[in-house]
Structures are given as C-alpha cells and as structure tokens.
Amino acid sequence: MATISEVAARMKLESPLVAATPVEVRNDALARIRASLLAHKDEIFAANAADLAAADEAGVAPAVVKRLRFDEHKLADVCAGIDDTIALPDPVGRTLLKREMDEGLVLVRESCPIGVIGVIFEARPDALVQISSLCLKSGNCAILKGGSETMRTNRALFELIHAAAVEAGLPEGCLHQVEARADINELLGCDTSVDLLIPRGSNAFVRYIMDNTRIPVMGHSDGICHIYVDGAADIEKAVRICVDAKIQYTAACNAVETLLVQRSAAAELLPPIVAALQAEGVEVRGTDEVRAIADCAPATDADWDTEYLALIVSIKLVDGVDEAIDHINRHGSHHTDAIITEDAATAARFMQLVDSAGVYQNCSTRFADGFRYGFGAEVGISTSKLHARGPVGLEGLVTYKYKIFGSGQIVGDYASGKSSFHFKDL
Amino acid sequence: MATISEVAARMKLESPLVAATPVEVRNDALARIRASLLAHKDEIFAANAADLAAADEAGVAPAVVKRLRFDEHKLADVCAGIDDTIALPDPVGRTLLKREMDEGLVLVRESCPIGVIGVIFEARPDALVQISSLCLKSGNCAILKGGSETMRTNRALFELIHAAAVEAGLPEGCLHQVEARADINELLGCDTSVDLLIPRGSNAFVRYIMDNTRIPVMGHSDGICHIYVDGAADIEKAVRICVDAKIQYTAACNAVETLLVQRSAAAELLPPIVAALQAEGVEVRGTDEVRAIADCAPATDADWDTEYLALIVSIKLVDGVDEAIDHINRHGSHHTDAIITEDAATAARFMQLVDSAGVYQNCSTRFADGFRYGFGAEVGISTSKLHARGPVGLEGLVTYKYKIFGSGQIVGDYASGKSSFHFKDL
Numbered sequence: 001m002a003t004i005s006e007v008a009a010r011m012k013l014e015s016p017l018v019a020a021t022p023v024e025v026r027n028d029a030l031a032r033i034r035a036s037l038l039a040h041k042d043e044i045f046a047a048n049a050a051d052l053a054a055a056d057e058a059g060v061a062p063a064v065v066k067r068l069r070f071d072e073h074k075l076a077d078v079c080a081g082i083d084d085t086i087a088l089p090d091p092v093g094r095t096l097l098k099r100e101m102d103e104g105l106v107l108v109r110e111s112c113p114i115g116v117i118g119v120i121f122e123a124r125p126d127a128l129v130q131i132s133s134l135c136l137k138s139g140n141c142a143i144l145k146g147g148s149e150t151m152r153t154n155r156a157l158f159e160l161i162h163a164a165a166v167e168a169g170l171p172e173g174c175l176h177q178v179e180a181r182a183d184i185n186e187l188l189g190c191d192t193s194v195d196l197l198i199p200r201g202s203n204a205f206v207r208y209i210m211d212n213t214r215i216p217v218m219g220h221s222d223g224i225c226h227i228y229v230d231g232a233a234d235i236e237k238a239v240r241i242c243v244d245a246k247i248q249y250t251a252a253c254n255a256v257e258t259l260l261v262q263r264s265a266a267a268e269l270l271p272p273i274v275a276a277l278q279a280e281g282v283e284v285r286g287t288d289e290v291r292a293i294a295d296c297a298p299a300t301d302a303d304w305d306t307e308y309l310a311l312i313v314s315i316k317l318v319d320g321v322d323e324a325i326d327h328i329n330r331h332g333s334h335h336t337d338a339i340i341t342e343d344a345a346t347a348a349r350f351m352q353l354v355d356s357a358g359v360y361q362n363c364s365t366r367f368a369d370g371f372r373y374g375f376g377a378e379v380g381i382s383t384s385k386l387h388a389r390g391p392v393g394l395e396g397l398v399t400y401k402y403k404i405f406g407s408g409q410i411v412g413d414y415a416s417g418k419s420s421f422h423f424k425d426l
Numbered sequence: 427m428a429t430i431s432e433v434a435a436r437m438k439l440e441s442p443l444v445a446a447t448p449v450e451v452r453n454d455a456l457a458r459i460r461a462s463l464l465a466h467k468d469e470i471f472a473a474n475a476a477d478l479a480a481a482d483e484a485g486v487a488p489a490v491v492k493r494l495r496f497d498e499h500k501l502a503d504v505c506a507g508i509d510d511t512i513a514l515p516d517p518v519g520r521t522l523l524k525r526e527m528d529e530g531l532v533l534v535r536e537s538c539p540i541g542v543i544g545v546i547f548e549a550r551p552d553a554l555v556q557i558s559s560l561c562l563k564s565g566n567c568a569i570l571k572g573g574s575e576t577m578r579t580n581r582a583l584f585e586l587i588h589a590a591a592v593e594a595g596l597p598e599g600c601l602h603q604v605e606a607r608a609d610i611n612e613l614l615g616c617d618t619s620v621d622l623l624i625p626r627g628s629n630a631f632v633r634y635i636m637d638n639t640r641i642p643v644m645g646h647s648d649g650i651c652h653i654y655v656d657g658a659a660d661i662e663k664a665v666r667i668c669v670d671a672k673i674q675y676t677a678a679c680n681a682v683e684t685l686l687v688q689r690s691a692a693a694e695l696l697p698p699i700v701a702a703l704q705a706e707g708v709e710v711r712g713t714d715e716v717r718a719i720a721d722c723a724p725a726t727d728a729d730w731d732t733e734y735l736a737l738i739v740s741i742k743l744v745d746g747v748d749e750a751i752d753h754i755n756r757h758g759s760h761h762t763d764a765i766i767t768e769d770a771a772t773a774a775r776f777m778q779l780v781d782s783a784g785v786y787q788n789c790s791t792r793f794a795d796g797f798r799y800g801f802g803a804e805v806g807i808s809t810s811k812l813h814a815r816g817p818v819g820l821e822g823l824v825t826y827k828y829k830i831f832g833s834g835q836i837v838g839d840y841a842s843g844k845s846s847f848h849f850k851d852l
Contacts, residue, residue, distance in 0.1 A: 013755060016779040099800055105789060107799055114811050115781065195811050210640060216812045237834035244836030329439060351829050353442040355541065363531060363832025372840070373533055373828070374525055374849035385540050385621050385825040386642045387813040399811040402799070403777050406789025408663035410670035414798070423800035 004143070004186040007176050008193035011116050011141045014173045019113040019139045021170060023090040029136050029168035034082045036160045037129070041075055047156040048125065055149055068150050070125040070157075078129040084376040085133045091394045092139045100424040102414075104407035111398045113139035115195040118187050119379065120209070122201050123147025128154055130377045132161050132175060138397035143187060143194070145178045155179070188213040198392075200380050203307070218392065220383035222307050222333035223253030225365045228324035228350065229273070230341035231265035237362055238269060238340040239276045244364040245338070246313050247280045253381060254336050254358075254368040257308055260324045263289070263317040270294045270315070277313060286315040304331040321346050325353045332356060334383050336368040336390075357383055357390035430569070430612040433602050434619035437542050437567045440599045445539040445565045447596060449516035455562050455594035460508040462586045463555070467501055473582040474551065481575055494576050496551040496583075504555040510802040511559045517820045518565045524852040528845060530833035532852070537824045539565035541621040544613050545805065546635070548627050549573025554580055556803045558587050558601060564823035569613060569620070571604045581605070614639040624818075626806050629733070644818065646809035648733050648759035649679025651791045654750035654776065655699070656767035657691035663788055664695060664766045665702045670790040671764070672739050673706045679807060680762050680784075680794040683734055686750045689715070689743040696720045696741070703739060712741040730757040747772050751779045758782060760809050762794040762816075783809055783816035 002010075037044065048070040055065050097109035117140050121127045128146050135142040146154040158177040165174055178187070187194065191214040199209040199219045206219040227245060229238045245256035261269050266289070274284050274294035284296035285303055296315070303314035304327070318324045321339070328337050336358035339350040351359040358368045368391060370378020375393025382388050388396030413419040428436075463470065474496040481491050523535035543566050547553045554572050561568040572580040584603040591600055604613070613620065617640040625635040625645045632645040653671060655664045671682035687695050692715070700710050700720035710722035711729055722741070729740035730753070744750045747765070754763050762784035765776040777785040784794045794817060796804020801819025808814050814822030839845040 013752070016751070016755065016781050019781075020778050101793075101798065101800065105793075214636060216642075216810060218812075234834065240834060240836050244838050248837045248841065325442070326439070329442065347831075352446050355442050355445075356827065358828045358830070360830040361832060363830055363835040364837050366837035367527075367830055367832075367835070368828075372527065372837070372847065374527065374847065384642060386644075389825050390828045399815050401782065402784045402794075402816045404784070404786040404789055404793055405773075406787060406793075408660065408666060409789040409793070410666050411674045411790050411792035411798070412670050415674065421798065421800065 004178060004183050005190055005193070007173075008116060008143060008187070008190040011143070011173050011176065012193040014171050015113070015115040015141045017171055018141050018174050019092065019115070021139060023092070025169045026137055026139060027086050029165045029170055030082050030086050030133055032164035032168050033129075033133065033161050034079050036164045037075060037157070038079065040156075040160055041072075044070060044075070044153065044156045044160075047152040048150070051150045051152045060149065067122070067124050070150075070153050074126050078126050081130055081377050082133050085137050085394075088137065088376050088394055091137070091398045096400055098426040100426055101404075101421050102409065102419060105409050106405045106426070108403045108405070109400050110403060111400050114397055114399050116141045116143070116193060117397065118143045118145075118190075118194045118197045118215070120145045120184060120197070120199045120201070121147065123149035125150050125153040125157055127200070128157050129161070131379055134377055134379055134394060134397060136165060136170070136174070138394050140397055141174050143176045143178060145184060145187070148179070148181065151179060185212075188215070191215045198379055218380065218382050218384065218388060218396070220253065220333075220335065220381050222383070223255070223335045224258070224305065224307050224331065224333040225254055225256045225335055226258045226260060226324075226328045226332055226337045227256050227365065228260045228318070228321065228328070228337070228339045229262065229269055230321060230339060230343065230346055231262040232343040232346060233265070233269065233340040234342055235269060235272060239272050241338070241340060241362070241364050242273050243276050243280055245366055246277060246282055247311065248364070248366050250311055251309050252366065253307075254365050255309070256313065256365050257306065258304060258331070259313060259315045260318045260327055261290075261315060262320055266290070266293055266317050274315070281311055283312045284315060285312065287317065289317045290315045307333070321350050325350060329353075329355050335381070336360065336365045338363065338365050357381070430604060430609050431616055431619070433599070434542060434569060434613070434616040437569070437599050437602065438619040440597050441539070441541040441567045443597055444567050444600050445518065445541070447565060449518065451595045452563055452565060453512045455591045455596055456508050456512050456559055458590035458594050459555075459559065459587050460505050462590045463501060463583070464505065466582075466586055467498075470496060470501070470579065470582045470586075473578040474576070477576045477578045486575065493548070493550050496576075496579050500552050504552050507556055507803045508559050511563050511820075514563065514802050514820055517563075517824045522826055526850040526852055527830075527847050528835065531835050532831045534829045534831070535826050536829060537826050540823055540825050542567045542569070542619055543823065544569045544571075544616075544620045544623045544641070546571045546610060546623070546625045546627070547573065549575035551576050551579040551583055553626070554583050555587070557805055560803055560805055560820060560823060562591060562596070562600070564820050566823055567600050569602045569604060571610060571613070574605070574607065577605060611638075614641070617641045624805055644806065644808050644810065644814060644822070646679065646759075646761065646807050648809070649681070649761045650684070650731065650733050650757065650759040651680055651682045651761055652684045652686060652750075652754045652758055652763040653682050653791065654686045654744070654747065654754070654763070654765045655688065655695055656747060656765060656769065656772055657688040658769040658772060659691070659695065659766040660768055661695060661698060665698050667764070667766060667788070667790050668699050669702050669706055671792055672703060672708055673737065674790070674792050676737055677735050678792065679733075680791050681735070682739065682791050683732065684730060684757070685739060685741045686744045686753055687741060688746055692716070692719055692743050700741070707737055709738045710741060711738065713743065715743045716741045733759070747776050751776060755781050761807070762786065762791045764789065764791050783807070
C-alpha cells in the first residue's frame with residue numbers, strides 16, 4: 001500500500017488535471033454523489049448504526065453521540081447542501097484582472113484551485129460530504145481524515161463519493177481518505193505536496209497542527225466573542241440577542257462569552273438581560289458593579305480570556321463604545337463581536353474599529369457561519385487574516401495565477417528605455 | 427526603551443486607528459514623505475556615503491555595493507514610485523460583497539488592512555521607502571528591519587518617513603524600525619501582535635523565518651524557472667527571450683535556470699540558442715542529446731533542481747508540451763515559467779497545467795515583478811498559493827472583514843423555521 005507521502009506526491013502531480021476539468025464535469029460529480037448517497041442510504045445507515053453502537057458501548061456521552069448520527073434527516077441536509085453547491089457559480093477560471101502592459105503584451109490574473117488540500121475534521125459524517133463537495137466543486141484534490149468514532153460511516157460515505165467522482169470523469173487520485181491517527185503526522189511532513197491544511201477541532205489540536213508543519217494552515221484558534229450593549233440599545237432586542245448568542249448552540253465557536261454594558265444605562269439594561277439568561281439556566285458572572293445591580297456570581301480576570309463552550313457568560317460595565325472596542329481588541333480572539341444599539345454612528349465606529357472577522361449590529365454572533373452567509377456550506381471559520389477570514393466557502397479554496405500573453409518581449413528593452421509600459425485595463 | 431514585544435503590542439492596539447484613517451490622510455503622508463526626502467537629500471546621501479565607505483573598508487564586493495547605493499537616480503526612482511502609489515485606488519474600504527440575508531439583515535464583505543506587518547528586507551535603502559509607502563497607503567502598521575550594511579541610510583530615511591507620516595496625522599506608532607539582528611528573533615515570537623511577516627532575502631533566511639514563528643509568512647523559497655521552447659516556436663523570439671531571461675539580471679529569482687526544447691525541432695532550435703547564450707558568457711550545460719547537437723558542458727541530475735543565481739543555464743530535450751509540463755511541475759519552484767510557441771492551443775495547455783504563480787507565452791520570465799505588472803511597486807514575490815501569489819502589491823496587504831447590519835435577528839428563529847434566509851446580492 002502506498003504511504004501518505006506517496007499518495008500526496010502523486011496527487012500533487014495530478015492536481016493540475018483536476019484543476020483543468022470543466023465545471024460540467026465537477027457538477028456532474030456532485031450530482032452523482034448525491035444520487036449515490038440516496039441509492040445506498042441503507043448501507044450508510046447500517047454503517048452508522050455500527051458506529052453508534054460502538055460509541056454507546058464505549059460510554060460516549062449522548063450529546064456527542066448526537067453529532068455522530070447520520071440519519072434520514074442528516075442525509076436530506078447534505079443532499080440539499082450538494083444542490084446548493086452545484087448551483088453556486090464556478091469559482092475557477094474567473095478573470096480577476098486583464099491588463100495591457102504594452103502592445104501585444106497582456107497580463108491576466110485568473111482564479112484557479114489551490115491544488116492539494118488536507119482536511120482533518122471531527123467525527124461528523126455530514127462534514128465529510130460537505131468538505132468533499134466543496135473541494136471537488138473548486139477543482140481541488142483532497143486528503144481527508146475524519147474522526148475515528150465514525151470510521152465505518154466515513155468509509156461507506158467515502159467509497160460512494162470517490163466512485164461517483166471517478167464515474168464523472170475525475171482522476172482516481174482526486175480524493176483520498178486516511179483512517180489512522182498516525183497518518184496525520186506523516187501528512188504534516190508533506191510540505192512539498194500539500195498546499196493547504198484545514199484542521200477542525202479543539203484549539204489544542206489546531207495549535208498542534210500549526211506548530212508541527214510547514215504547510216500553510218487555515219484554522220481558528222479560539223472563539224472569544226463579545227456583545228456590547230450600548231446605552232442606545234433597544235432593550236428587547238438586546239435581551240433576545242444575548243440569550244440566542246449564548247444558548248442557541250453553546251458548544252459553537254461563535255457563541256458569546258462576555259457582555260459589555262454601557263455603565264450609564266446599566267441599571268435599566270442589566271436586570272432583564274441577566275434574568276433572561278438565568279431563566280435559561282445560564283451561569284452569569286459579573287464584576288462588583290454588575291452584582292450591585294443584578295444578582296449573579298462574581299467574575300474574575302480570567303473570565304475575560306476564557307472561551308466557555310458552556311452555559312456561562314461574564315458581564316462587565318464600560319464607559320461607552322471606545323472602552324468596549326479596547327476590551328474586545330485586547331481580550332477577544334478576533335472572531336465575531338456584536339454591538340446592540342439604535343445609533344448608526346456608534347455602530348459604525350464599533351464595526352470599523354473592532355478588529356474581528358465578523359462585526360455585527362443588532363443581531364446574534366451565531367450568524368457567523370458559511371451556510372448563513374449564503375456560501376452553500378463552509379470548510380471552517382478562519383480567524384487568520386491571511387487568504388480567507390471568517391466562514392470559508394468555495395472562494396477560500398481557490399487562488400489565482402498570472403498569465404502573460406506576449407509576442408517576443410524581453411525585459412532588456414524596457415530597462416533600456418527602448419520600450420515602455422502603458423498599463424491599460426481591458 | 428520599549429522592547430519589540432511592547433512596541434508590537436501597542437501597535438496592534440493602535441492598528442485599527444490607522445486602518446480607519448481616510449485615504450486623503452494616507453496619500454498626504456506619502457506626499458509629505460516624498461517632499462521630505464527631496465528636501466533632505468543631502469543628509470540622506472551623506473549617510474549613504476558613510477555606509478558605502480564602511481562597506482568598502484569591510485571589503486564588500488563592488489556588485490553588492492551597487493545595491494547599497496542611494497543616489498540622485500535612486501531618489502528619483504523612489505519618488506516616482508511614491509507618485510505611482512498615491513495614484514493607485516484606495517485598497518481599503520471596498521465593498522466586495524453586499525447581500526441581503528433576510529429582510530433587515532444585510533451582510534457586507536469589506537476590504538480592510540491586515541493590521542501589523544513585519545518586513546525584514548535586504549540592504550537596499552530604496553526597498554525601505556517602497557515598503558513603507560505600500561504599508562501606509564494600505565492602512566497598515568509596520569515594523570521594519572533592513573539590512574545592516576545600510577544602517578545609516580536606513581536611519582536617515584526612516585526618521586524622515588516617520589516624521590512625515592506623523593505630520594500628516596497618522597499615529598506615532600504607525601511605523602517602527604528595528605536595527606539589531608537579535609530583534610528579529612524577538613519579533614518572531616510576537617504572534618499575538620503581528621499579523622504577517624514578509625521576509626526578503628536568501629532562501630535559507632526565509633526558511634529560517636518560516637520554521638521559527640507562528641506568524642503567517644509571505645515569502646518565496648526558490649525561483650527555479652523554466653522556458654519550454656516548442657517546435658512551433660519562432661526561433662528569433664526564442665533566442666531573444668532565452669538570452670534576456672538568463673542575462674538581464676542574473677541574480678533575480680525570475681531568471682531562467684532550465685530550457686526544455688522539443689526534441690523534433692532541436693536540431694534547428696538548439697544551435698542558435700546555445701550560441702547566443704555562450705556569446706553572452708553563459709555556461710550552457712546540456713544532456714548527451716543536447717551535446718550531440720550543440721557543444722556545451724554536461725548537465726547532471728542536480729541541475730534540474732538548482733537555482734543558479736549565476737550565468738549558468740541547463741538544457742534538456744522533451745517529447746513535447748506534456749513532458750515539459752511534467753518536468754516543470756516536478757522540478758520547478760512554482761514561480762514563473764514560459765513557453766515559446768506560435769501555437770495558441772499548445773500555449774493554452776501549458777499555461778493551464780503548469781502549476782506556477784506566473785505562466786507566460788512568448789515573453790521573458792523576467793517580467794515577474796510588481797512594477798512591470800503595474801502594481802506601482804511590490805513588497806515581494808510570493809510562491810505560496812495562500813493569500814497572495816506572484817508579485818505582491820497593495821492588494822496583498824489587505825484582508826477583509828464581514829459586517830452584518832441587523833434589526834434584532836436571532837439564529838433560533840432560523841433554526842426553528844420561524845424565519846428563513848432569502849439570499850439576494852445587492
């Protein structure tokens with residue numbers, strides 16, 4: 001059997017062929033994948049049942065088991081996601097710039113696939129389908145490693161996906177699945193073959209990947225998100241949004257950790273917000289000032305730098321938007337932060353100066369998601385500022401190349417002054 | 427005196443303010459820098475004379491000393507570069523996407539500066555001016571470390587540049603220069619404050635940086651460039667281009683290393699190409715097949731993977747465009763590769779399948795340069811596929827953020843089906 005390095009090296013050489021396939025072939029691959037998943041759903045469900053039974057036997061918590069499940073409902077979701085992805089415009093081969101440098105010398109910047117992408121993701125079978133679809137649609141080759149708790153489901157899904165892609169005319173080597181945890185370390189060393197790594201999972205895991213490879217990594221480290229409730233907030237909106245941002249999906253990176261409330265309006269704003277959160281079972285932690293207004297647990301300095309991933313929220317009072325911005329830029333993780341205010345100028349200042357991938361006015365931080373942004377799906381959320389920031393859909397999976405169409409030009413003629421550039425965008 | 431970590435941390439907090447400055451302020455800063463350099467040129471030239479004298483005393487080679495020089499000619503060049511940069515459109519605050527997600531819920535993707543950029547560059551005073559101009563125009567803060575051989579010139583230039591920027595209304599902390607080599611290592615550890623590192627210099631140096639920091643790095647490792655001379659080439663163009671690509675600036679990363687010539691036309695193509703190169707003092711190395719047609723030194727396997735940065739070129743025969751593509755994708759560094767052919771279909775195949783930042787038809791690989799692409803100037807050339815690829819101008823120094831303007835929306839309503847998205851690009 002080929003090693004991961006050999007697989008990656010071959011994939012690297014084949015990736016230009018995958019990149020060159022017409023969008024019709026790539027869309028056909030997605031349509032065939034969809035059809036094949038539906039036609040073989042019983043096999044998939046059987047494999048998933050075996051995974052679930054094994055998880056149950058191993059004593060995995062019911063909340064986690066829920067993520068492992070792949071049923072009719074999840075199947076319908078991924079099929080809808082494939083339909084959305086097919087409908088998205090081709091991200092490849094777009095002319096991003098066309099410029100005449102001189103007569104008979106034309107520069108073109110054209111979007112193209114990144115090449116070979118390694119994706120390491122959590123035990124969620126629907127993620128495997130989403131990621132494969134996005135990689136194929138964008139003309140990339142991918143090496144996939146899913147969580148081992150759904151190994152049987154992953155295997156069943158991958159075989160169907162791979163066979164459907166090859167039937168559509170894509171090369172055998174366009175997708176590869178690895179199963180052993182040890183393969184991840186071998187993958188990290190493939191920096192001459194793999195163009196991008198996308199690790200999904202815990203902060204510690206993403207950091208481990210970043211520290212142990214030369215391959216560029218797209219991932220996020222933390223999700224420490226804030227809501228600043230301004231004195232000019234609509235109280236009802238503030239309450240609804242703070243509650244949603246905390247409880248709608250507590251384990252998500254875009255759930256809120258800290259509420260910053262304008263001091264001058266705290267007496268009015270705090271009691272309903274704190275009461276609504278506590279009514280939903282949220283542990284509220286506040287500074288002394290906060291606790292003087294609304295009964296809650298004490299907050300410590302560590303709270304401002306902690307991603308809870310649990311039903312806990314911390315609250316602090318601030319003078320106004322500038323102190324809120326300063327707190328967020330110091331303690332946040334540059335992920336997603338919101339302001340609740342009816343004052344457009346205050347909102348504009350917050351959204352300009354908060355240095356985060358997402359800055360929202362009057363809506364929940366939970367909107368930070370590729371599907372909700374209309375990207376069809378996402379391969380992850382990036383808190384890096386390079387390449388892709390925020391939810392990453394198809395556009396994050398392409399790069400560009402420069403083509404120059406000349407007619408014999410040499411640089412010597414431009415250096416000597418014999419010829420000169422006249423840049424003219426076409 | 428503040429440590430680099432302290433400087434970087436303060437810069438990180440000030441960077442949103444720099445990002446928020448109107449383009450008029452940033453252009454005014456550039457105009458003031460230009461005026462100040464001209465007004466104080468005698469001080470700059472005196473500092474440079476001291477650097478040159480010290481280099482001379484230290485026995486630095488004349489070819490290198492040439493790069494250290496900052497004279498009337500270089501001053502005129504950097505002033506012209508500043509004018510070009512002022513004239514370029516503002517890369518910041520551009521609306522890249524505007525989408526109604528639902529009624530009263532609007533998503534905007536807007537370009538914004540990256541934030542804090544560390545640039546470590548070779549001993550070339552003009553580079554300091556170019557890099558500062560590009561960083562300021564794009565609303566970024568920058569920590570600059572130039573080559574120590576021009577320390578006096580760098581100091582004189584930086585003081586003028588910094589003072590002019592502050593006069594224009596930019597914060598004191600928008601630019602910082604470091605001089606000690608030890609500061610580089612401290613800078614590498616500032617991964618919570620510095621958003622991007624751009625190292626320029628030798629391959630070994632760039633690799634050292636990449637291996638010793640968690641900060642994203644934009645740089646290039648090698649420049650192993652190829653020209654494929656197709657059977658359908660115009661011989662005269664082929665000769666001119668091969669000579670220019672080798673000799674016009676031998677030390678550049680975009681100079682050619684290897685010529686691949688179609689076997690069926692080699693008897694006709696090789697003799698004039700080899701003769702022209704040898705007439706310019708180039709050492710030509712060829713395979714046995716090549717040497718049977720044109721007299722030259724023998725090539726070994728190591729030649730296909732070597733960046734010469736010297737008057738050496740290697741030549742190999744190939745069956746046709748597909749073998750050329752395969753050789754380039756295996757041995758090249760994904761920098762810049764050219765095809766010489768009058769056949770448009772062959773050129774299209776080459777330019778599609780060669781996996782490089784620049785793929786050219788009928789012109790010299792030496793065109794890979796930000797100035798020649800019409801970018802005003804460049805901070806470097808990237809062989810990474812992430813973020814920016816090829817010559818990096820202003821556009822490579824910005825990222826984007828997502829803004830959502832809501833009116834009280836929560837995700838719970840969309841999850842429950844009470845509300846639904848209707849994506850509509852505005």
